[in-house]
Amino acid sequence: MSDSSPSPTKLPAPARSLAPVKIGIVSISDRASSGVYADQGLPALQDWLTRALQNPITFEPRLIPDEQERISATLIELVDAGCALVLTTGGTGPAPRDVTPEATLAVAHKELPGFGEQMRQISLKFVPTAILSRQVAVVRERALIINLPGQPKAIAETLEGLKDAAGKVLVPGIFAAVPYCIDLIGGPYLETHEAVCKAFRPKSAQRA
Ligand SMILES: Nc1ncnc2c1ncn2[C@@H]1O[C@H](COP(=O)(O)OP(=O)(O)OP(=O)(O)O)[C@@H](O)[C@H]1O
Ligand SMILES: Nc1nc2c(c(=O)[nH]1)N[C@H]1C(S)=C(S)[C@@H](COP(=O)(O)O)O[C@H]1N2
Helix, strand or coil, X not given: CCCCCCCHHHCCCCCCCCCCEEEEEEEECHHHHCCCCCCCHHHHHHHHHHHHXXXXXXXXXXXXXXXXXXXXXXXXXXXXXXXXXXXXXXXXXXXXXXXXXXXXXXXXCEECHHHHHHHHHHHHCCCXXXXXXXXXXXXXXXXXXXXXXXXXXXXXXXXHXXXXXXXXXEEECHHHHHHXXXXXXXXXXXXXXXXXXXXXXXXXXXXC
């Protein structure tokens, strides 16, 4: 009679425990925050991050008007609350009330210009007005803060980049660089779902 007990070699590998991560998501919109229209920024951010990341996520959502002091105070509060990543949406354009980049730079310890440069490159594949977005990314303490444009569809476009119909990456999204950046500033080790976004780390930084 054959032994029906499972061979140890066939047992599924024990699930790796992934570090939890706290993420601040901030929708900056005069009209959404005052109820003129329903906010689509926070749902779009939460949806994309939930699809992209394998780690357990605690979201810290904030919906606020385009007011510089309020934006800076919100960013500081979220970093102090332990967010490793803070994503904002809205207020990056040239209009008088668009002050998200100024509010972000005001709380920066370091600026990372590559994120804004890459987002504008990606967005140019979607809209010629991509160059109107003044978005910045900065490090404050152990947190990475990134501005995304306010148009809700721009959230997935900039984070994920541009793919062809077969899913081949044509222009890498900025999120590919986020996990390694968070390693470097002392945050949790983030792992992504490759079908949504393949994170890049140098071999020496990859964990088994
Ligand atoms: N939070 C949001 N929810 C839904 N749609 C939004 C949101 N933010 C922006 N949009 C849409 O994207 C467009 C461009 O965004 P932008 O940040 O320039 O808005 P805005 O003209 O400054 O107005 P507001 O700050 O009142 O949203 C808006 O006109 C609106 O159609
Ligand atoms: N991917 C992407 N980027 C985009 C857009 C867009 O629709 N998709 N809209 C542009 C427009 S029209 C503006 S005015 C700027 C600034 O937008 P914000 O003020 O909503 O942040 O983002 C630009 N970047």
